[in-house]
Structures are given as C-alpha cells and as structure tokens.
Amino acid sequence: MAQSTVKQKIQWIENGGITSPKGFQAGGLHCGLRKQKLDLGWVYSDVPGNAAGVYTTNLFQAAPLKVTQDSLNQEQKLQGIVINSAIANACTGEQGLLDAYEMRKVFSEKIGIPQHYAAVASTGLIGEMLPMDKIKGGIAEIGEPEHDGADKFETAILTTDTKEKAVAVKVWIDEKEITIGGAAKGSGMIHPNMATMLSFVTTDAQVEANALSTALKRITNKSFNMITVDGDTSTNDMVLVLANGKAENSILSEEHPEWETFYEGLATVCELLAKEIARDGEGATKLITVKVTGAVSDEAASAISKAIISSNLVKTAIHGSDANWGRIITAIGYSGQPLDPNKVGVSLGTIPVVENGLPVTFSEDEAKEYLLQDEVVLCVTFQDGVGEATAWGCDLSYDYVKINASYRT
Amino acid sequence: MAQSTVKQKIQWIENGGITSPKGFQAGGLHCGLRKQKLDLGWVYSDVPGNAAGVYTTNLFQAAPLKVTQDSLNQEQKLQGIVINSAIANACTGEQGLLDAYEMRKVFSEKIGIPQHYAAVASTGLIGEMLPMDKIKGGIAEIGEPEHDGADKFETAILTTDTKEKAVAVKVWIDEKEITIGGAAKGSGMIHPNMATMLSFVTTDAQVEANALSTALKRITNKSFNMITVDGDTSTNDMVLVLANGKAENSILSEEHPEWETFYEGLATVCELLAKEIARDGEGATKLITVKVTGAVSDEAASAISKAIISSNLVKTAIHGSDANWGRIITAIGYSGQPLDPNKVGVSLGTIPVVENGLPVTFSEDEAKEYLLQDEVVLCVTFQDGVGEATAWGCDLSYDYVKINASYRT
Numbered sequence: 001m002a003q004s005t006v007k008q009k010i011q012w013i014e015n016g017g018i019t020s021p022k023g024f025q026a027g028g029l030h031c032g033l034r035k036q037k038l039d040l041g042w043v044y045s046d047v048p049g050n051a052a053g054v055y056t057t058n059l060f061q062a063a064p065l066k067v068t069q070d071s072l073n074q075e076q077k078l079q080g081i082v083i084n085s086a087i088a089n090a091c092t093g094e095q096g097l098l099d100a101y102e103m104r105k106v107f108s109e110k111i112g113i114p115q116h117y118a119a120v121a122s123t124g125l126i127g128e129m130l131p132m133d134k135i136k137g138g139i140a141e142i143g144e145p146e147h148d149g150a151d152k153f154e155t156a157i158l159t160t161d162t163k164e165k166a167v168a169v170k171v172w173i174d175e176k177e178i179t180i181g182g183a184a185k186g187s188g189m190i191h192p193n194m195a196t197m198l199s200f201v202t203t204d205a206q207v208e209a210n211a212l213s214t215a216l217k218r219i220t221n222k223s224f225n226m227i228t229v230d231g232d233t234s235t236n237d238m239v240l241v242l243a244n245g246k247a248e249n250s251i252l253s254e255e256h257p258e259w260e261t262f263y264e265g266l267a268t269v270c271e272l273l274a275k276e277i278a279r280d281g282e283g284a285t286k287l288i289t290v291k292v293t294g295a296v297s298d299e300a301a302s303a304i305s306k307a308i309i310s311s312n313l314v315k316t317a318i319h320g321s322d323a324n325w326g327r328i329i330t331a332i333g334y335s336g337q338p339l340d341p342n343k344v345g346v347s348l349g350t351i352p353v354v355e356n357g358l359p360v361t362f363s364e365d366e367a368k369e370y371l372l373q374d375e376v377v378l379c380v381t382f383q384d385g386v387g388e389a390t391a392w393g394c395d396l397s398y399d400y401v402k403i404n405a406s407y408r409t
Numbered sequence: 410m411a412q413s414t415v416k417q418k419i420q421w422i423e424n425g426g427i428t429s430p431k432g433f434q435a436g437g438l439h440c441g442l443r444k445q446k447l448d449l450g451w452v453y454s455d456v457p458g459n460a461a462g463v464y465t466t467n468l469f470q471a472a473p474l475k476v477t478q479d480s481l482n483q484e485q486k487l488q489g490i491v492i493n494s495a496i497a498n499a500c501t502g503e504q505g506l507l508d509a510y511e512m513r514k515v516f517s518e519k520i521g522i523p524q525h526y527a528a529v530a531s532t533g534l535i536g537e538m539l540p541m542d543k544i545k546g547g548i549a550e551i552g553e554p555e556h557d558g559a560d561k562f563e564t565a566i567l568t569t570d571t572k573e574k575a576v577a578v579k580v581w582i583d584e585k586e587i588t589i590g591g592a593a594k595g596s597g598m599i600h601p602n603m604a605t606m607l608s609f610v611t612t613d614a615q616v617e618a619n620a621l622s623t624a625l626k627r628i629t630n631k632s633f634n635m636i637t638v639d640g641d642t643s644t645n646d647m648v649l650v651l652a653n654g655k656a657e658n659s660i661l662s663e664e665h666p667e668w669e670t671f672y673e674g675l676a677t678v679c680e681l682l683a684k685e686i687a688r689d690g691e692g693a694t695k696l697i698t699v700k701v702t703g704a705v706s707d708e709a710a711s712a713i714s715k716a717i718i719s720s721n722l723v724k725t726a727i728h729g730s731d732a733n734w735g736r737i738i739t740a741i742g743y744s745g746q747p748l749d750p751n752k753v754g755v756s757l758g759t760i761p762v763v764e765n766g767l768p769v770t771f772s773e774d775e776a777k778e779y780l781l782q783d784e785v786v787l788c789v790t791f792q793d794g795v796g797e798a799t800a801w802g803c804d805l806s807y808d809y810v811k812i813n814a815s816y817r818t
Contacts, residue, residue, distance in 0.1 A: 060742035060750050060766075091738055093767045126735025127768040235739055312721070313813055320814025326535025329500055330644055333469035341469050357469075358502045359536040398807045404722055405729025 006264045009171055013179070016168025017150040018043055020181040021204035022246040027147040028156030031138025033086035033124075033131065040138040041156030042107065043183075043200060044080030048117050049244035051078035052213035054220045055237075062090035062126075062236040063100040068119040071104070076209035078242050079117040081200060082107040083157050084135060085185070086124040090235040099130045106139050121198050123159055123185060123236050150183070157185040157198055160403055165276040171265040173258040176249045178205045180265045184273040186237070199224060199239040199273055205262055206245035208253035215263055216241050223270040226302070226391045227278040228310050241266070278392040283399030287392065288318055289377045295387035300337040305391035307335035308378065315396035318376055323367035325353040328378060338384070345381040415673045418580055422588070425577025426559040427452055429590040430613035431655040436556040437565030440547025442495035442533075442540065449547040450565030451516065452592075452609060453489030457526050458653035460487035461622035463629045464646075471499035471535075471645040472509040477528040480513070485618035487651050488526040490609060491516040492566050493544060494594070495533040499644040508539045515548050530607050532568055532594060532645050559592070566594040566607055569812055574685040580674040582667040585658045587614045589674045593682040595646070608633060608648040608682055614671055615654035617662040624672055625650050632679035635711070635800045636687040637719050650675070687801035692808030696801065697727055698786045704796035709746040714800035716744035717787065724805035727785055732776035734762040737787060747793070754790040 019026050028041040053072055055065050071078065082103060089096050100120050108118040122130070141147060154164035168181035186197030220239055245251075252262050279287040290308045295301035308314055311331040317324040325346050332344060346354035349370045353362050370376070428435050437450040462481050464474050480487065491512060498505050509529050517527040531539070550556060563573035577590035595606030629648055654660075661671050688696040699717045704710035717723055720740040726733040734755050741753060755763035758779045762771050779785070 058739060058742035059748065060738050088735070091735065091763070091766065091768060126738060127763075235735075235742060312809075316810050316813035319810065322814065326497070326500065329469050329535060330467060333467035333644060339468065354500070354536075357500065359500060396810060396813075398810050400721075401725050401728065401805060401807050401810060404725030404805075405731065 006260050009261055010265050010268050011170040013168040013170055016181055017166035018153060018181045018183040018200060018202050019150040020168035021179040021202045021244070023047065023204060023244050024202045025148065026150045026153035027142065028152030029138055029141055029147040032134040033084060038152060038156035039085045040082070040135070041153040042080060042082045042142055043153055043202065044111050045202070045242060045244040047244055047246070048077045048079040048113070049242050050076055050207055050209040050212055051240060051242045052076070052209070052216045054216055054239045056235060058235045060091060060235045062088055062122060063092060063096040064089055064120040064122045065236065065238055066097060067100040067104050068121065068238065068240070071116045071119055074116040076213070077117060078119050078240070079113045080107065080111050081119040081121065081240060081242070082139065083121040083123070083198065084130070085157055085159050087122060087128050087130055088124045088126050088236045089122040089130050090126045092127070092129055095129060099132055102132060103130070103135055106136050110139050110142050119240055121236070121238060123157065123198055126235060154183045157183065159185065160282055161185055161280055163280055165273055165280065167269055167272040167276070169265050169268050171261050173205070173252070173261055174249045176247045178247045178249060178262065178265070179203065180205070180269045182269045182273050184277055186277045197224060197237040197277055199270070201239070201241040201266070201269055203241070203243045203266070204245065204247040205243050206247065206249050206251045207243040207262065208251055211253040212241060212243055215266060219267045219270045223267065223274040226305070226389070227274045228306065228391070228393045275392050278394055281394035282403045283397040283401070284394030285374065285397055286318060286395045287375045288315070288394060289375070290380065290391045290393070291377060292380045293388045294382035294384060296338055296385040297387040298389055299387070300339070301387040301389035302391070303337050304332055304335045304380065305389045307331045308380070309391040309393035312396055315393065318371060319395035319397050321368050321371035323348055323353060323362070323364065323371060328380070329354065332380065339382055340384055343383040347379040349377050415669050418670055419674050419677050420579040422577040422579055425590055426575035427562060427590045427592040427609060427611050428559040429577035430588040430611045430653070432456065432613060432653050433611045434557065435559045435562035436551065437561030438547055438550055438556040441543040442493060447561060447565035448494045449492070449544065450562040451489060451491045451551055452562055452611065453520050454611070454651060454653040456653055456655070457486045457488040457522070458651050459485055459616055459618040459621055460649060460651045461485070461618070461625045463625055463648045465644060467644045469500060469644045471497055471531060472501060472505040473498055473529040473531045474645065474647055475506060476509040476513050477530065477647065477649070480525045480528055483525040485622070486526060487528050487649070488522045489516065489520050490528040490530065490649060490651070491548065492530040492532070492607065493539070494566055494568050496531060496537050496539055497533045497535050497645045498531040498539050499535045501536070501538055504538060508541055511541060512539070512544055515545050519548050519551050528649055530645070530647060532566065532607055535644060563592045566592065568594065569691055570594055570689055572689055574682055574689065576678055576681045576685070578674050578677050580670050582614070582661070582670055583658045585656045587656045587658060587671065587674070588612065589614070589678045591678045591682050593686055595686045606633060606646040606686055608679070610648070610650040610675065610678055612650070612652045612675070613654065613656040614652050615656065615658050615660045616652040616671065617660055620662040621650060621652055624675060628676045628679045632676065632683040635714070635798070636683045637715065637800070637802045684801050687803055690803035691812045692806040692810070693803030694783065694806055695727060695804045696784045697724070697803060698784070699789065699800045699802070700786060701789045702797045703791035703793060705747055705794040706796040707798055708796070709748070710796040710798035711800070712746050713741055713744045713789065714798045716740045717789065718800040718802035721805055724802065727780060728804035728806050730777050730780035732757060732762060732771070732773065732780060737789065738763065741789065748791055749793055752792040756788040758786050
C-alpha cells in the first residue's frame with residue numbers, strides 16, 4: 001500500500017490528547033515544587049499494556065530514567081506514569097535514585113498496580129534533590145476529581161513551555177476503531193537525540209511489545225530526534241508509548257496486514273508532537289522546517305538538515321526575516337557530509353535563491369514577505385543520490401536569551 | 410627547557426602589531442565596498458619570506474583561499490597580502506575565482522612582486538560578486554602615505570568586529586632580537602576549525618618553510634581552532650604567517666636549539682589573537698575560558714571543552730551571571746567522550762560547584778559576583794587520565810540576536 005494511501009486513512013481528532021484512546025485517565029495538580037503552576041502529572045490505564053521507551057543519550061542520565069528502564073525491562077509492560085516538573089532529579093547521586101524508586105513505589109501503591117508497571121519522569125533544574133514530602137503529598141491526592149483531566153496533565157509536565165502540546169488520531173484496523181494520543185513538553189535544551197523533552201503516547205491498540213519498541217525507535221529517529229531548539233541534549237528526556245489493547249483488534253506486529261496503518265498513525269502523532277515542541281522553542285516566533293533531498297544517503301540528508309536547523313546564524317536570519325542564504329550554504333559546507341557543492345540548490349519556500357551552487361536573482365520583497373510568516377520551509381536539493389530528511393526547529397530571538405540568562409534565578 | 414622558562418623569555422610589545430617585525434609595511438583605505446568604513450587592507454615585506462597557511466574546512470571554500478593556496482604551493486613563500494572586507498567572494502563560481510586571481514595580479518603588479526608571492530583574502534557577505542573596479546581603484550592608491558599604518562590595516566579587515574585585534578612579542582635567538590606580530594578579524598560565524606576569521610602573523614625571524622608550516626598547524630589547533638562564537642565554520646577563513654628573515658638569525662627549524670623559544674613566541678601571538686576574537690564575539694560582554702584537565706586524552710579534553718563553550722545554554726547562563734552548573738554537566742554528558750560521570754568536578758573560577766559528580770554547597774552571592782566579571786573561567790576536572798585542553802568563547806546576548814537578525818539588510 002502506498003504511504004499516501006495509508007496517510008489518508010489517518011483521522012485527526014479535534015482537541016484530542018493522551019486520554020483519547022479507550023481506558024486511559026490522566027490528571028495534574030500543584031504539589032508545591034513550583035510557585036503556583038501545576039507540577040505533578042500522571043496518566044494510567046485500566047489495564048496493563050505493552051510499552052516501549054526511548055531515552056536520552058546524555059552520559060549523565062537522570063535517576064527517573066534509570067527507574068523507568070528498570071520497570072520496562074521486567075515485562076515490557078506499563079500501566080501508569082507519574083511526572084514532576086521543576087526539578088530534574090539529575091546529578092543527584094544515590095539519594096536521587098532512591099528518591100525516584102520511592103516516587104515509583106508511592107505512585108504504584110496509590111493507583112494499585114505492581115511497582116514495575118509504573119514509570120517515573122522528571123524535568124527541570126539539574127542538581128537539586130526532589131522534596132519527597134511534597135511529591136508524596138501530591139501523589140496522595142490522585143483520584144480526587146478536581147485533579148482529573150488530560151488538560152491538567154498536559155499543563156503539569158511543562159517547564160518554560162508557553163503552551164500545552166497534545167494530539168490524537170484515529171485509524172481503523174480489523175474494523176475496530178483504534179486511537180493513538182499523546183502529550184509532550186520541552187522547549188529548551190532540545191536537540192536531536194532526545195533533549196529536554198518528555199513525550200508520552202497512549203493507544204488502545206493491541207500491539208506486540210517488540211514490534212512496538214522497534215517502531216518507536218524508528219519513528220523517534222524521524223520525529224523527536226529531528227528537532228532542535230538550541231543544540232543541547234538533556235539528561236532527562238524520554239519518549240514512552242503504552243498500548244493497552246482495549247480496542248480489541250487482533251494483535252499488531254510487522255506481520256499484520258494493517259501494520260503500516262498503525263505505524264503511520266503512531267508516526268503522525270510523534271511527528272505532530274515533535275513539531276509542536278519545535279514551534280514552542282524557547283523564545284521562538286516561527287517554526288522552521290528544513291527539507292533535504294537528493295543527498296547521497298538518508299543519513300547524509302539527516303546530518304545536513306540538522307546542521308542547518310542548528311545554526312544560530314540561520315536561526316537569527318530567519319528571526320529577522322532576512323533571506324541570508326549564505327548562512328544555509330555555510331552550514332551545508334561544514335556538515336561534514338560528502339556532496340557536490342556545484343550541484344546544490346536552495347529555496348525559501350518556493351523561491352529559488354541558489355541553483356547549481358550559484359546565487360540566482362530573486363525578489364527581496366517576495367522573500368521577505370515569505371520569511372515574515374510563522375512557518376518557514378527551507379528546501380535544499382542535491383544531485384548526489386536519493387537520500388532525504390526533514391528537520392524542524394525555530395528561530396533564535398531576544399527572548400531565547402532572556403529566558404535562558406535567568407532560568408534558575 | 411621547561412615550558413614556563415621559555416614563556417618567561419617572551420616579551421610583550423606595547424601597542425605592537427603586524428608591522429612590529431623589521432621590514433613590514435601595512436595600510437588600509439576605503440575603496441567603496443562599505444559605506445564609510447575602511448574596506449581594503451594590505452601588508453607586505455621588503456623581501457619575500459617563507460610562509461605557511463591554514464584554511465577553512467568548509468566544503469564551500471571561497472575563491473580567495475584557492476588563489477592563496479595556489480600562491481603558497483609554488484615556493485612556500487609570500488611577500489604581500491591584500492584583503493577586502495564587506496564581500497566574501499564565496500559561492501561566486503568561476504567568475505569569483507577569476508576575480509580573486511585578478512585581485513592578486515593587480516596587487517602584485519602594484520607593489521612589484523611576482524604574482525605567486527601575493528596572497529588574497531576576503532571576508533563579508535556570501536554570494537555577491539566583488540566590484541572589481543572598486544577593488545582595483547583601491548589597490549591603485551597603495552603607497553600613498555595617507556593610507557599607511559598598521560592601525561589602518563587592522564581596521565580595514567574588520568566586519569562586525571567592534572575593535573581592532575593586534576599583538577606583538579619579542580624573543581631573543583642567537584643573540585638577535587626577533588619580533589612576531591599579528592592582526593586578526595572575526596566576531597561571527599566562528600567555531601573551531603577555522604571560522605569567519607582572518608589572522609595574519611608576521612615575523613622577522615628566519616624560519617625553514619616546512620617547520621613554519623608544521624608549527625602553524627599545531628599552534629592553530631590549540632588557539633584559533635579552540636575558539637567559538639556561534640558554532641558556525643565559515644567559507645573564508647585562514648591564518649597566514651610570513652617570516653621575512655630580516656632578524657638575521659641562523660635559520661630556525663625543529664633541530665635549532667632555540668626552536669622552542671620561537672615556537673612559544675608564535676603560539677603566544679596566536680593565542681592572544683584567538684582570545685581577542687573570542688572576547689569580541691558578536692554581542693559578547695564576557696570572555697569565557699573553559700579549562701579541562703584529567704580527561705582520557707587531549708582529544709577528549711578538547712571535545713569536552715568545545716561542547717561546553719559551544720552550548721547556547723551555558724553561554725546565556727554566563728550572560729545572566731547565573732551559576733547554572735547543570736548546563737555545564739549537560740554539555741559534558743553529550744560531548745560523546747568516554748568519562749566517569751561520578752568523578753567529574755566543576756569550578757566557577759576557584760569556587761567548586763560540583764565534586765565527584767555531585768553538587769556541593771556554595772555561596773550564590775559569591776558565585777554571582779564572580780560571574781559578573783568580564784572574564785570568566787570554567788574549570789572541569791576528571792580523574793580519567795592526563796588529557797587537557799583550553800577553549801575560549803563568549804556569552805550569548807540580546808545583541809548577538811540583534812546583530813545577526815539584520816546583518817544583510
């Protein structure tokens with residue numbers, strides 16, 4: 001089946017989110033880690049489900065990630081996830097690890113599941129200990145109706161984000177309606193390979209655990225690992241997916257005739273969340289998409305697109321709506337990939353500015369008008385092969401500096 | 410001889426620069442590429458001398474670099490260098506290359522030297538053709554006394570720089586006084602591996618050409634390649650050194666008993682120029698030095714120091730004088746180097762903030778006071794080996810965004 005046909009079968013759910021799939025509940029509350037904003041969130045399923053995770057590559061991996069991996073390593077199943085914002089529980093040593101295990105224990109007891117069916121996540125400041133009394137106080141309130149709601153969950157997991165990030169889609173498999181939903185946070189310390197980003201995906205599909213894990217890794221490489229805000233890869237970030245099977249489809253794996261439909265549904269949710277994170281980058285005013293085609297390989301295309309989307313000079317030029325394509329060429333040139341510089345083409349949207357490695361005449365006014373929009377696409381073409389990739393990021397603004405010059409104080 | 414003893418023999422020359430060594434003249438003028446500022450500079454020696462160069466690694470290497478390499482490849486000698494600012498002559502194809510050759514020809518005829526004794530350099534906007542009539546008009550005025558002076562040269566090579574960068578030192582070899590001077594430009598698109606940076610070093614020492622070339626490469630790796638402003642490696646940058654022999658010392662090479670004295674003199678000039686470039690990074694208010702010791706190798710130390718100095722989050726935290734050491738730890742963690750996270754130490758100047766991978770209590774006021782200074786040193790220690798490296802950079806400010814959001818327009 002052609003990919004475009006599959007994509008047509010994916011139906012977007014208006015105002016959908018992490019509890020759109022059957023059998024999931026979520027909530028959030030203020031437990032006192034932040035001054036006023038919600039700072040503790042949770043999501044859980046009526047029944048345990050197959051689950052998979054992808055984790056930061058940062059060497060200083062935070063304690064909650066270790067505990068979550070410990071949970072998943074036992075049966076590849078999860079039933080609930082608890083998350084706090086404000087404090088990352090990273091660089092907190094043995095005590096930090098004990099705290100993350102304690103957080104898992106208290107949460108799993110509260111919702112009545114085995115400890116290894118619970119995952120924990122944290123995001124925020126590095127190097128501070130979690131105030132466990134506040135965390136425990138918050139967990140004790142789970143179940144009280146005033147804290148229920150996917151919207152509260154989406155808010156509680158944010159740090160410097162300016163808006164909630166949630167999405168859900170539907171597909172039909174075995175004549176069953178299958179829903180995939182998700183919520184994410186992350187607007188700074190974001191870069192390919194899992195940055196300060198947390199993303200939680202739920203589905204009521206029944207999916208074989210190893211197939212789910214393989215799919216999540218492949219999809220993450222084309223979605224969450226293709227966004228950058230500032231080039232920093234954080235200590236804390238992860239993507240978790242939980243499939244509780246309540247849609248009662250026949251179990252999905254690569255052999256299932258409708259596997260591709262599920263895969264594209266999951267990919268759509270992850271890509272939409274990733275783009276929302278890029279769009280809400282710290283201080284961002286624009287979503288920038290970089291599309292590379294004709295590279296020697298997908299890997300080369302990926303490296304080139306990331307070099308462009310990571311360039312402070314490209315990001316500031318786009319912020320100023322300045323058609324300074326020389327900076328795009330410069331980033332291509334230092335990407336370290338094999339390419340023929342005399343065959344490169346660059347377009348701003350549909351406006352060609354470079355062809356065969358040389359400038360072409362274009363209307364500055366038209367380019368400016370295009371770059372003033374809040375979504376900008378930079379297209380780079382090579383004639384070196386069939387490799388292609390897309391990366392997402394945002395412009396670099398005064399507000400990025402403002403937010404980050406005083407995050408802690 | 411211990412390095413410290415050698416360093417004690419290096420004498421700094423107040424207000425020294427590119428014409429401090431015997432037999433060099435320099436100048437600069439306004440030829441019309443920029444509105445008012447000087448935009449054409451030159452330096453030449455009474456006699457040809459051994460010379461060496463290091464060039465950008467960017468695949469889109471600009472035309473003047475190709476021409477300069479062509480000159481040096483013939484006899485490893487130079488006698489004069491001509492530089493324009495405002496237009497980079499990069500991504501200008503066959504015509505750009507012809508223009509760079511023409512610029513070399515007109516300059517060498519004007520000062521009466523063979524063409525292959527002349528080097529050319531350009532810096533500025535990518536993708537525009539050099540207005541050759543203006544360049545030629547400017548070159549025709551070389552020799553008129555009102556354009557003479559190292560200060561004019563230092564000014565003419567600047568782009569967004571806010572100040573001139575020049576330095577000179579003296580050493581004694583064979584009882585002869587030997588002088589090494591230099592001038593540099595560069596404040597944006599600067600990153601390890603030769604960024605938008607031009608650096609010219611002159612000396613009256615007599616030095617064997619291959620020894621000079623080897624020394625320049627080694628020294629560049631520890632000076633110009635250890636600075637970053639924004640992570641971008643430009644198409645145009647190079648370092649050239651010209652040794653005219655007028656000090657009449659016996660010819661220097663690695664076998665000469667005083668080789669190390671000359672080497673350290675040259676290294677001192679390059680390091681001082683590199684630091685000046687970092688300090689004058691676009692929008693910078695502070696010079697940041699990152700010192701890494703105890704890494705598994707010098708290469709690992711170098712990669713770690715560059716990861717830290719390149720982090721937008723570290724740079725904004727220092728801009729805000731915020732002791733946010735978690736961002737330093739994060740950069741160490743994604744540097745990709747082998748290290749024991751439980752043995753890392755971090756100090757802000759002499760204030761320890763992390764020991765054995767865990768936070769230590771420190772006075773926020775004291776740290777703030779330290780970080781408010783205009784020179785900040787971040788020290789990172791490991792217990793993995795004897796590898797060490799130092800990198801230099803600057804903070805990331807509102808003005809960086811302002812300068813780069815509207816560089817072209």
